[in-house]
Amino acid sequence: MNNDTDTARLRKLDQDHHLHPFTNLSRHSQQGGRIISRAEHIYIYDSDGNKMLDGMSGLWCCNLGYSQTLIKDAIYAQLQALPYYNNFFQCANEPAVELARALVEITPAQFSHVFFTNSGSEANDTNIRLVHRYYNLLGKPKKTLIISRKNAYHGSTIAATSLGGMGAMRKQTQGLDYVHHINQPYWFAEGADELPDEYGIRVARELEQKIDELGEDRVAAFIAEPVQGAGGVIVPPQSYWPEIKRICNERDILLIMDEVICGFGRTGNWFGSQSYNLEPDLMTFAKAVTNGYIPLGGVMVGDRVAEVLLSHSGEFAHGMTYSGHPAACAAGIATLSVLRERNIIKSAADDIAPYFQQRLQTLKDHPIVGEVRGIGMLGAVELVRDKHSRERLAPDAAGAVYCRDRANATGLMVRQSGDTMITAPPLICNHSEIDSLVNMLSKTLDQTAEHFNIR
Structure with missing residues (x-):
């Protein structure tokens, strides 16, 4: 679905009648949000036709992606x-x-x-x-x-x-x-x-x-x-x-x-x-x-x-x-x-998970990254203003919230927890898809650093 009228109608219904979990309800009722309309493999699509790589496996649950017939x-x-x-x-x-x-x-x-x-x-x-x-x-x-x-x-x-x-x-x-x-x-x-x-x-x-x-x-x-x-x-x-x-x-x-x-x-x-x-x-x-x-x-x-x-x-x-x-x-x-x-777990443990962790570690030298950690298909990137003191980018996790929003706008669905960017992509990703995830996250870190005047 990418009809502007249908999207506007759905967003209005959402704002008027739907109380969302873990949401600032007042803000959502005024600003609305994204309507997810379909999904395939490891990608989700909103009602405007925007494609996003789902770096969170839904809500940590679609380990096999969206196309398991x-x-x-x-x-x-x-x-x-x-x-x-x-x-x-x-x-x-x-x-x-x-x-x-x-x-x-x-x-x-x-x-x-x-x-x-x-x-x-x-x-x-x-x-x-x-x-x-x-x-x-x-x-x-x-x-x-x-x-x-x-x-x-x-x-x-x-x-x-x-x-x-x-x-x-x-x-x-x-x-x-x-x-x-x-x-x-x-x-x-x-x-x-x-x-x-x-x-x-x-x-x-x-x-x-x-x-x-x-x-x-x-x-x-x-x-x-x-x-x-x-x-x-x-x-x-x-x-x-x-x-x-x-x-x-x-x-x-x-x-x-x-x-x-x-x-x-x-x-x-x-x-x-x-x-x-x-x-x-x-x-x-x-x-x-x-x-x-x-x-x-x-x-x-x-x-x-x-x-x-x-x-x-x-x-x-x-x-x-x-x-x-x-x-x-x-x-x-x-x-x-x-x-x-399909021997998914062993295959992921032997191949895609180590590759995922290796690619995430390439972000550790970024000016606003204090630590990169993970295990298997779980990853976290800590955001800081100063690597030595571990001072955060902004009060109330505003730095990570900004980074998350930029990632979403770039086409990457990841989450923010406190001052940490977190990701848990499906176990069925391939190397190219992991490269895309990390590259988008790297671009987002660049945008966040520029926003907070850090070089």
């Missing part, structure tokens, strides 16, 4: 056979059962069960319910406290926002009083006076200190993303996760890995926890499980937890109308089939 056909076929039935009251459907089996096959050995939800937010709400149920059944009802990290993102329901550590979100809700936070492993912004590994160990040991402060008899779990995605692609120092693993192994607390962004190949393995040799008790998934084509999330429940739940009588009073939706699960089965049969 097998997934689309699986959804359509399932809608013809069984468009919906619930999984309450001892009922199930074939796709839910088959996807549960397929997920058990690709996840680490400690996982034999899955609980389906519709999103990562609902999955993290479910984690809270599972953790509390687990310790209640063990006769430890005081163990209700959950430790998370500042600047973490675990969803946007009340419970998920409480688990998260983003200040702007937490200011808008009172939150749950049984969730506590420790510092994130953000070396560039918060540990510059220390060697990365020393900093990683010190920040990891804050978990141990917080457990002692709150009381091990009251702490139930620690939740974290392998790499903090929305927080700015915070890749922890190499020393961080081994120390966290040691602490969790020595203490009677559950480890919850939020794999909503890192899962299904993003870090070079099926799951980010595998990239860091972790053995979580609960694992949150969503987004790329259906390649973003239809909503689905869930929790992989480790045997340590599942065996307790299964060995006690009494109802687990939790669930959603669309838990294990047949069309969503059919999409999940097809997505896993594409990933496995």
